[in-house]
Amino acid sequence: MAAPTATPTAKPTEIIDNITVRFAGDSGDGMQLAGMQLTNTSAIFGNDIATLPDFPAEIRAPAGSLAGVSGYQIHFSEQRIHTPGDGCDALVAMNPAALKTNLDELAIGGTLIVNEDAFNKGNLAKAGYENDPLADGSMGRYRLLKVKIDQLTTEAAQDTGLTNKAVLRTKNFFALGLIYWMYGRPMDPTLGWIESKFKSVPAVAEANTKALKAGYFYGETTEDFAVRYEVRKASIPPGKYRKVTGNEAVALGLVAASKLAEKTLVYASYPITPASDILHELARFTHYGVKTFQAEDEIAAMAAVVGAAFGGALAATGTSGPGLALKSEAIGLGVMTELPMVVVNVQRGGPSTGLPTKTEQADLLQALWGRNGECPVAVIAARSPSDCFDMTLEAFRIATHFMTPVILLSDGYLANGAEPWKVPAISALPDMHVGHPKGNGDEFKPYARDENLRRPWAVPGTPGLQHRIGGLEKANIDGNVSHDPVNHEEMVRLRERKIAGIADSIPEQEVEGDLGGDLLVVGWGSTYGAIVTAVEHANAKGNRVACAHIRYLNPFPKNLGDVLRSHKKVLIPEMNRGQLLIKIRAEYLVDAIGYHKVQGRPFRIAEIEQRIDEVLKG
Amino acid sequence: MAVDVEVKQLTPKDFASDQDVRWCPGCGDYSILAQVKKILPLLDVPLEKLVFVSGIGCSSRFPYYMNTYGVHSIHGRAPGIATGIKLAQPDLQVWIATGDGDALSIGGNHLLHAIRRNVDVNILLFNNRIYGLTKGQYSPTSERGKVTKSSPAGSVDYPLQPLSVAIGAEATFVARTHDVNVKHLADVLERAARHKGTSFVEIYQNCNIFNNHAFEYATGKDTKHDTTIVLEHGRPMIFGKDRDKGIRLNGLTPEIVQLGNGVKEDDLLFHDERVPEPTLAYLLSRMYYPEFPEPIGVFRAVDHPTYEAMLGEQIETSVKSKGEGSLEELLSAGDTWVVE
Numbered sequence: 001m002a003a004p005t006a007t008p009t010a011k012p013t014e015i016i017d018n019i020t021v022r023f024a025g026d027s028g029d030g031m032q033l034a035g036m037q038l039t040n041t042s043a044i045f046g047n048d049i050a051t052l053p054d055f056p057a058e059i060r061a062p063a064g065s066l067a068g069v070s071g072y073q074i075h076f077s078e079q080r081i082h083t084p085g086d087g088c089d090a091l092v093a094m095n096p097a098a099l100k101t102n103l104d105e106l107a108i109g110g111t112l113i114v115n116e117d118a119f120n121k122g123n124l125a126k127a128g129y130e131n132d133p134l135a136d137g138s139m140g141r142y143r144l145l146k147v148k149i150d151q152l153t154t155e156a157a158q159d160t161g162l163t164n165k166a167v168l169r170t171k172n173f174f175a176l177g178l179i180y181w182m183y184g185r186p187m188d189p190t191l192g193w194i195e196s197k198f199k200s201v202p203a204v205a206e207a208n209t210k211a212l213k214a215g216y217f218y219g220e221t222t223e224d225f226a227v228r229y230e231v232r233k234a235s236i237p238p239g240k241y242r243k244v245t246g247n248e249a250v251a252l253g254l255v256a257a258s259k260l261a262e263k264t265l266v267y268a269s270y271p272i273t274p275a276s277d278i279l280h281e282l283a284r285f286t287h288y289g290v291k292t293f294q295a296e297d298e299i300a301a302m303a304a305v306v307g308a309a310f311g312g313a314l315a316a317t318g319t320s321g322p323g324l325a326l327k328s329e330a331i332g333l334g335v336m337t338e339l340p341m342v343v344v345n346v347q348r349g350g351p352s353t354g355l356p357t358k359t360e361q362a363d364l365l366q367a368l369w370g371r372n373g374e375c376p377v378a379v380i381a382a383r384s385p386s387d388c389f390d391m392t393l394e395a396f397r398i399a400t401h402f403m404t405p406v407i408l409l410s411d412g413y414l415a416n417g418a419e420p421w422k423v424p425a426i427s428a429l430p431d432m433h434v435g436h437p438k439g440n441g442d443e444f445k446p447y448a449r450d451e452n453l454r455r456p457w458a459v460p461g462t463p464g465l466q467h468r469i470g471g472l473e474k475a476n477i478d479g480n481v482s483h484d485p486v487n488h489e490e491m492v493r494l495r496e497r498k499i500a501g502i503a504d505s506i507p508e509q510e511v512e513g514d515l516g517g518d519l520l521v522v523g524w525g526s527t528y529g530a531i532v533t534a535v536e537h538a539n540a541k542g543n544r545v546a547c548a549h550i551r552y553l554n555p556f557p558k559n560l561g562d563v564l565r566s567h568k569k570v571l572i573p574e575m576n577r578g579q580l581l582i583k584i585r586a587e588y589l590v591d592a593i594g595y596h597k598v599q600g601r602p603f604r605i606a607e608i609e610q611r612i613d614e615v616l617k618g
Numbered sequence: 619m620a621v622d623v624e625v626k627q628l629t630p631k632d633f634a635s636d637q638d639v640r641w642c643p644g645c646g647d648y649s650i651l652a653q654v655k656k657i658l659p660l661l662d663v664p665l666e667k668l669v670f671v672s673g674i675g676c677s678s679r680f681p682y683y684m685n686t687y688g689v690h691s692i693h694g695r696a697p698g699i700a701t702g703i704k705l706a707q708p709d710l711q712v713w714i715a716t717g718d719g720d721a722l723s724i725g726g727n728h729l730l731h732a733i734r735r736n737v738d739v740n741i742l743l744f745n746n747r748i749y750g751l752t753k754g755q756y757s758p759t760s761e762r763g764k765v766t767k768s769s770p771a772g773s774v775d776y777p778l779q780p781l782s783v784a785i786g787a788e789a790t791f792v793a794r795t796h797d798v799n800v801k802h803l804a805d806v807l808e809r810a811a812r813h814k815g816t817s818f819v820e821i822y823q824n825c826n827i828f829n830n831h832a833f834e835y836a837t838g839k840d841t842k843h844d845t846t847i848v849l850e851h852g853r854p855m856i857f858g859k860d861r862d863k864g865i866r867l868n869g870l871t872p873e874i875v876q877l878g879n880g881v882k883e884d885d886l887l888f889h890d891e892r893v894p895e896p897t898l899a900y901l902l903s904r905m906y907y908p909e910f911p912e913p914i915g916v917f918r919a920v921d922h923p924t925y926e927a928m929l930g931e932q933i934e935t936s937v938k939s940k941g942e943g944s945l946e947e948l949l950s951a952g953d954t955w956v957v958e
Contacts, residue, residue, distance in 0.1 A: 040953055046957065238956075240956050241954060241956070241957060242950070243952075243953065252949065255948055256948060256949070259943075259948070264706065266702065266705045286932055286933045286936035287936040287939075287940040288942075289933055289937070291705050293705055295701075295731075296727055296730075296731035297727060299695060299698065300695070300697070300727070301698075302698075303691065303698025303701075304699070304701050304702035304705065306698075306699055307699035307700060307701060307703040307705070307706070310699070311702065313706035313707075315706070330698075333691055337689070423950055426945055426946060429945075459706075460666065460669050460703070460707060460710050461666055461707060463665075464666070466665055466666055466685055466686050468689070481637075481682065
């Protein structure tokens, strides 16, 4: 669709270069939906976008409770942006609990829109407010706009024939309409969405349409809203774009790998937050020949992946930390049998069940070392939602070229966060074809190796290549069971060298900024946006800071040691207690400094910026 | 299509790998291996289309001895591995060799779910009622009171009845046989192989080291006629050396009756392996020695669509209605916009 333009208004308009809006309400209030609509509209409008959904672990916690608050933050800009914003410039709070849990995120002087109708005695008590914060002057630091959203929504949509309760369900669209007016967003994309989504229930479509428009026109007419803001289109490289979340990008990457390799994709998985959406996405792709298998548990899913890989399919699974723990024995079988497979670990807060809906990066050491025996696998990590697509293709390239399990690390922040993605040209995608041996009458040696130390991927059904593999140690070359001590050491070393050799096939470590500066900030995974922006800010202040974001964690890029050693200081911010730090210090004997945050939420740019300042001073 | 290639008739020898068989001398596993090799040539499945999958335990060494494709995997997970193989290549014939510990203890969950999905695999449960490879601990099928290294005062666990478990999990083919009567063993194996869907075969298998004579009551020449009853589809349930005893239903409870004195064959329970409801099969699975003769043979054999066939159909239907998905379409789906 062609990019729409800002809608006209009779009120004065201020041009600003970026804005961050946060919707917060009960988990049944439709905040995720409102956020996603604002995201889509802003992306189609031509802004750069980044989003942060923030939802509770409970599907429907008691209405009005603090535990049940669901939020969605979206940052849209006329500049290139890398994060959903440190705090927000505008907060929509649909009830007192939403206000209480989200007010910290609102910038001083920011716009606070509250649903006044929800600030009754009962809801205030549930949120733990003794006094009404709207009346006691405590909101004086913000631009408070009290809107009777329940009442206005009801008045707008009550003639649609729906029950009062059903009418009230459209109040998220009233709030959305108001935000659309405030930031000059076109309503057409959302009106089109409503029409197609509720095609079979015209009354619901009408109610949502009326609520959206009522919110919009309320902004235009009421005197509370004196100014509107406009964020112009960003200057983005030309091309066709779509919005993707990390989980969507992984699913697309898996199917693309299967199409490029001309092999069936078998995705075996057990539902787990925040990885389940990969399974949901893939289950829709049956017309691409995708076979999804919802296994009885994490272990069975991994076992099926090993079986499917033996059977010659592109085999993958997705999970999160507790699931990766359960899969570790079968991943070890994948290492011993040297079969290609991809394990996507969408990390969440741990240990144990931890914080299922919150983000963390604390599975790096589990991915590297969390198996019995000397059991190396390739480990790579995506750094943004759209990078999940590229790294999924990389995961399968490495898996099939080196006959090894590959763990791809994502996290809750990448999985659910969205950004615009330039749809790649098919011709620019890598060749994923893999060969299988055919029998030539000679005795087949299942553990003979090529120059990559890769063993042949002989698949059942090929005459003359019948062979047996398994978890017992193999004799080098002929692959028979062997308990020979010297052979075991040789095999351990061969498996280790094979993984180390992947370094020859991956790009060198990129550095953003000048080599040889005062500080190198090293990161991995979803912290990329915050780190790169903080480094930009630091350099704008006249410092000499560079950043190196590592996408290949095992093996590391070959030049990483040189990169690390060419800076005076190295700072490693991570959403864990220093896992990359341990590995870097151990491998390169570099006296790197750690910076850790384990709050289940991403770094703010300002936090890293401040830490950079401190390290430079110290 | 004219095929001039002369298809070589396979013999049991063709199925033997070059590996030495390393079970203890006298182990019941040898007999099972021999009968599997004997019936495979009857199935006209080429060597390369066969896959043997196992977990951990004595029985799980099985794949190494077959000149087919094979995976000797990890403890209890063979059903998961086998399901993955069938997802990748539904036309392979996949066998699972497992034991009472592998299938019913550590792998219990996977066994249930492979069976309920009706994945087209043949599961051979080598039941010796003991842990052999770990040298003699009681297993989930060991009788209560079993004295072993890990239960010196006798096990206080109630045993599982493997066939009751399989029937409870909606198995479409359930049978029992034993390692001594090789003719019966071969017949049951062949029927299991020919069944479409999960075939579950419990094989009473003697571990002569850690649980010797566990099934002597059922296999001994002098005792077997009174301690076992051979199931025959559509036939009355008669047993005994003189075939003078039968099983009759009294309400929902089976009872042993003496034929004659007014008790006729028609009064007996007739075996029906094809009845859709699993009640009869379940009832038979609850008959055990010494209260009853233990049924051997096919308890249940019904046709349900297999997991992989239904999955394949969904894919076919979806390709028919939406067309085969292309890479272009995949990447450009959903809301897109063009930046100029």
